[in-house]
Amino acid sequence: MPLRAYEGRGVVTTSTYEARALGVHSGMSPMRAARQAPDTLLLPPNFEAYRHYSALFKRAVVGIAPLMENRGIDEVYFELGDLDPDSRSLGLRLKGAAHEATGLSCSLGIAANELLAKIASGPDKPDGLTLLGPEDISRRVWPLAVAKINGIGPKAAAKLHGLGIRTIGELAAADEALLDQAFGARLALWFRESANGVDERPVVTESVTKSVSRETTFERDLDARADRPRSSAVLVELCEKMAGDLARRDLAARTIGIKLRYADFHTVTRDLTVPRPVTGARDILTGARECLHRVTLDRRLRLLGVRAGSLSGLSAAAMPGHQGELPFGEDSAALIGAAISRD
DNA sequence: TCTGGGGTCCTAGGACCC
DNA sequence: TCTGGGGTCCTAGGACCC
Numbered sequence: 001m002p003l004r005a006y007e008g009r010g011v012v013t014t015s016t017y018e019a020r021a022l023g024v025h026s027g028m029s030p031m032r033a034a035r036q037a038p039d040t041l042l043l044p045p046n047f048e049a050y051r052h053y054s055a056l057f058k059r060a061v062v063g064i065a066p067l068m069e070n071r072g073i074d075e076v077y078f079e080l081g082d083l084d085p086d087s088r089s090l091g092l093r094l095k096g097a098a099h100e101a102t103g104l105s106c107s108l109g110i111a112a113n114e115l116l117a118k119i120a121s122g123p124d125k126p127d128g129l130t131l132l133g134p135e136d137i138s139r140r141v142w143p144l145a146v147a148k149i150n151g152i153g154p155k156a157a158a159k160l161h162g163l164g165i166r167t168i169g170e171l172a173a174a175d176e177a178l179l180d181q182a183f184g185a186r187l188a189l190w191f192r193e194s195a196n197g198v199d200e201r202p203v204v205t206e207s208v209t210k211s212v213s214r215e216t217t218f219e220r221d222l223d224a225r226a227d228r229p230r231s232s233a234v235l236v237e238l239c240e241k242m243a244g245d246l247a248r249r250d251l252a253a254r255t256i257g258i259k260l261r262y263a264d265f266h267t268v269t270r271d272l273t274v275p276r277p278v279t280g281a282r283d284i285l286t287g288a289r290e291c292l293h294r295v296t297l298d299r300r301l302r303l304l305g306v307r308a309g310s311l312s313g314l315s316a317a318a319m320p321g322h323q324g325e326l327p328f329g330e331d332s333a334a335l336i337g338a339a340i341s342r343d
Numbered sequence: 344t345c346t347g348g349g350g351t352c353c354t355a356g357g358a359c360c361c
Numbered sequence: 362t363c364t365g366g367g368g369t370c371c372t373a374g375g376a377c378c379c
Contacts, residue, residue, distance in 0.1 A: 011347050013379095026379095029345045045347095072350085072379035153377045186353090215348060255371085265346070273371060305348090 142169025215305025256287030
């Protein structure tokens with residue numbers, strides 16, 4: 001379907017390089033994208049296929065570099081350690097394995113830590129391979145915009161701009177007291193370290209799910225009173241789906257929460273901690289309804305969501321005292337991180 | 344008639360306990 | 362009786378990421 005024909009809600013989740021050249025970027029509303037490039041084709045997402053290719057890709061690369069950290073469907077980090085003294089040939093092997101398994105290209109950055117590897121994965125997209133050494137920081141990292149630092153988003157970037165700080169180099173050189181005052185000591189310290197290429201985080205190869213959620217944006221905003229049967233049915237459906245998600249992963253939840261977004265985009269959450277872990281749709285629904293009683297339902301509703309937190313494995317839930325969590329993570333002296341991201 | 348869905352982490356205040 | 366400090370849990374919101 002050409003973008004021009006699209007009506008309704010949603011966002012562009014990603015776009016081809018050709019569409020990007022026409023000004024169509026992820027996060028845009030399709031309506032706005034249509035004004036930029038009306039003849040661009042809009043394809044429906046297929047998350048099942050994405051998960052399938054994600055699994056193929058990860059299985060292929062972890063066979064080469066086993067210390068792998070998952071960071072979403074299309075991004076992983078490796079602790080390369082001393083796998084191969086020739087980083088470039090190792091990088092080519094990883095990219096080759098990903099391509100062989102999926103037919104897709106990816107971009108890879110190799111550097112001393114995750115922060116720099118992520119930055120290095122960017123400039124040569126698509127199908128890039130970039131090595132970034134400590135000596136490259138001033139020349140190749142400092143000229144970049146502060147938002148290139150993973151963790152500096154639109155809000156922080158705008159605030160930094162307000163202080164006259166636009167590049168990573170300017171952030172590295174910024175007055176300490178000024179940053180402290182504007183962002184607090186903790187964040188300011190993290191800014192300064194990041195701007196200087198310092199990142200001590202280890203590559204984390206095991207992770208525990210902390211929360212599970214389901215939410216939906218209505219095709220049209222719902223009226224609190226008139227659409228009550230509809231919103232009620234949606235809530236039941238969300239709870240059932242989430243119960244299925246928990247069951248599939250053998251998890252039980254001790255907190256149940258809801259999320260509401262009003263027509264004006266204002267968002268509220270409520271949550272409730274229950275005495276013992278719950279798993280079933282009925283218990284989840286009971287908790288969600290209790291939460292709903294604590295919000296005012298007097299405005300049109302755009303989104304409704306449910307969330308489960310304080311999770312425990314089912315075996316752990318039955319056996320208090322065991323959280324089912326294993327400590328992990330030895331710091332390695334010679335850390336070589338790498339970020340791969342799908343193009 | 345902008346702005347999806349599924350996550351993580353951080354902050355901050357109040358309750359409660361020692 | 363008053364003052365106080367620290368730790369943990371619970372709740373709400375917000376920034377950020379893929």
